[in-house]
Amino acid sequence: MSIIDKLKWRSAVKKFEISKKLSVAQLDDLLSAIQLAPSSLGLQTYKIIVVADAATRQKLRAAGYNQPQITDASHLIVFASETNIDSAYGKNYVDLVAKTRGVERETLAGFEQMVLGSINSQTDEQKIAASHKQAYIALGVLLTAAAEFGIDAGPMEGFDAAKFDEILGLKEKGLTTSVIAAVGFRADDDVYSKMIKVRRPKNELFIHI
């Protein structure tokens, strides 16, 4: 199957097979895809909380309009934006670039100036809004990679972000919830994945210039 066929197969599964869990290797593949997602200037201004714990997920479900996939999928993936993106954060990232590429820190002075200039030109609110968007890129990468692996992944925006932050202790970690996705395997009787996929036709969705 091509990636296009895999994307046709994928579905916003609501009913997961509770007994079917991702293997350690499968989960690690999904996290590798998220890790490899591109982000603005490479900053990855988010963290990803991988929730397996049943009691935590029960609480999250109550803060997520009681959507069953929050507790029933193999794992719940919570994308959370950093809330303290400051000069120290930028410098720490430039340190990582220098270390990863084995280059002298000084050779990155121009890049550092660009990173810090970008960080310091935005208000906290703008930075968090921009981070949320970066998290959505990572979400898109996760959903596509999961489809390629034949793993179900259902994104969700219907949840109380403030309550999620509280349940997961994100405020103390300098994080705030962006978007979530349930990953695992569809139940045989999941209704949504049996429905015909609805998409706008190409001649409506695309404008060629």
Next chain:
Amino acid sequence: MSIIDKLKWRSAVKKFEISKKLSVAQLDDLLSAIQLAPSSLGLQTYKIIVVADAATRQKLRAAGYNQPQITDASHLIVFASETNIDSAYGKNYVDLVAKTRGVERETLAGFEQMVLGSINSQTDEQKIAASHKQAYIALGVLLTAAAEFGIDAGPMEGFDAAKFDEILGLKEKGLTTSVIAAVGFRADDDVYSKMIKVRRPKNELFIHI
């Protein structure tokens, strides 16, 4: 190569091979991936402008900090959010669902209520901000699918959105630019794709609960 290896191969290419264009089939595959990207309630509250025209791209490049990939890649993909997401837009979508699935319009009354409720509970500003985020999911899907096909795709946020809207005549179409990506093939002497990819280590990026 697994999708993980493909994602390691992908790069924010800055220098594209000008003479190497996507075939009609390759471009169509990328657009299929974008078309299949999931979105909130399935609404796909965006359009995608596929820019091949050289003169238009020259103008866009001037509005995009003179980034060479805007003119030199095979195509420039502009994701643009809808600006008039109203009840008519929602009803039109429910029409599409009924038609695609071959079901009576009346059986979708509950779903329609949910769609219209969602649309009417948000300000225009909130709706556009939410649409931008949906466009970023589609961007993530595009970048991953392109990597799977061995096609280069470089996302860009450094551009003047108001000027892009003007050059592309988006305001009259009820659209506003979200984010852009250049697609095509890296030049042999592209510097960025030869650099070691920098990503936060998994023990920093992920929190397991």
